[in-house]
Amino acid sequence: MELLQLQYFVTVARLEHMTEAAQSLHVTQSSLSKTIQRLEEDLGATLFDRTGRGLRLNEFGSRFLRRAERALFELEQGRQEIRDLSSQEPSALELAVTTASMLPGILREFRKKMPNIHFHVQMLTTHEMVTLLHQGEVDFCLSSPPIQGEDIECQVMFVDPILVAVPHGHWLADRDSVSLTELKDEWFVGVRKGYGTRDLVDSVCQSVGFVPRYVYEGDEPARLSSLVEAGIGIAFMPGTARNSREQIHYLQVEDQELVREIALLWNKGRYISRAALEFRELVSEYFKLLS
Numbered sequence: 686m687e688l689l690q691l692q693y694f695v696t697v698a699r700l701e702h703m704t705e706a707a708q709s710l711h712v713t714q715s716s717l718s719k720t721i722q723r724l725e726e727d728l729g730a731t732l733f734d735r736t737g738r739g740l741r742l743n744e745f746g747s748r749f750l751r752r753a754e755r756a757l758f759e760l761e762q763g764r765q766e767i768r769d770l771s772s773q774e775p776s777a778l779e780l781a782v783t784t785a786s787m788l789p790g791i792l793r794e795f796r797k798k799m800p801n802i803h804f805h806v807q808m809l810t811t812h813e814m815v816t817l818l819h820q821g822e823v824d825f826c827l828s829s830p831p832i833q834g835e836d837i838e839c840q841v842m843f844v845d846p847i848l849v850a851v852p853h854g855h856w857l858a859d860r861d862s863v864s865l866t867e868l869k870d871e872w873f874v875g876v877r878k879g880y881g882t883r884d885l886v887d888s889v890c891q892s893v894g895f896v897p898r899y900v901y902e903g904d905e906p907a908r909l910s911s912l913v914e915a916g917i918g919i920a921f922m923p924g925t926a927r928n929s930r931e932q933i934h935y936l937q938v939e940d941q942e943l944v945r946e947i948a949l950l951w952n953k954g955r956y957i958s959r960a961a962l963e964f965r966e967l968v969s970e971y972f973k974l975l976s
Contacts, residue, residue, distance in 0.1 A: 814828060
């Protein structure tokens with residue numbers, strides 16, 4: 686069994702499509718097919734059910750995929766650890782977030798402290814983030830809600846109230862608070878389903894007897910402010926996203942403990958580099974000061 690076989694198998698198993706996998710790996714489809722066939726011969730079992738041009742991971746393949754991913758994960762962690770200890774090159778951080786309102790401030794402070802460290806950030810749904818976290822492909826996730834799991838370390842950093850944002854001139858703009866039931870006939874703008882705050886708000890609204898009606902659903906939380914200002918709809922927004930320069934009025938929600946918990950997550954098995962340790966410490970201090 687060769688390392689290349691495992692790498693090819695994992696890619697094919699995740700995509701369940703030989704042509705797409707070949708394109709992703711930058712190899713010919715015939716070469717990829719032969720490599721998978723040799724792996725199956727070594728194992729003495731087929732890993733995929735093949736029907737015409739279709740490809741589906743079978744039970745043998747599903748079981749072997751978990752082992753193969755773990756083997757490749759451990760090898761990659763070893764490579765990162767050696768590179769970090771030998772200081773061969775500047776470290777890089779892979780980050781994923783489901784909540785971005787706090788990110789600019791955190792990254793600004795981190796860049797001040799460690800200007801030579803590169804970072805890459807992805808804005809994802811909760812499901813997408815958890816997938817990368819389980820696969821060990823990110824150093825840290827900033828998530829709302831917190832996520833629990835056997836291989837996931839979860840540290841709640843901050844409890845953030847969720848407010849109702851309305852434009853100036855709205856019938857609620859002279860109020861300090863509002864009950865959820867008063868909002869049942871309103872139109873909303875928000876992020877799409879799958880983001881923690883959206884799912885939380887929808888659930889709480891349904892518990893008091895209505896489903897919010899959305900005229901806009903997107904992937905960019907920062908855009909909601911401009912939509913509220915324009916009078917397109919009102920929005921549920923975290924308190925930390927509030928900006929005094931906006932032409933927006935914010936109300937507290939009555940009779941409901943509508944808050945989001947912001948947590949820092951990481952895979953327990955992933956090697957934590959010196960840069961990652963510095964980032965974790967900075968995030969902790971950032972939220973302590975905010976509190």
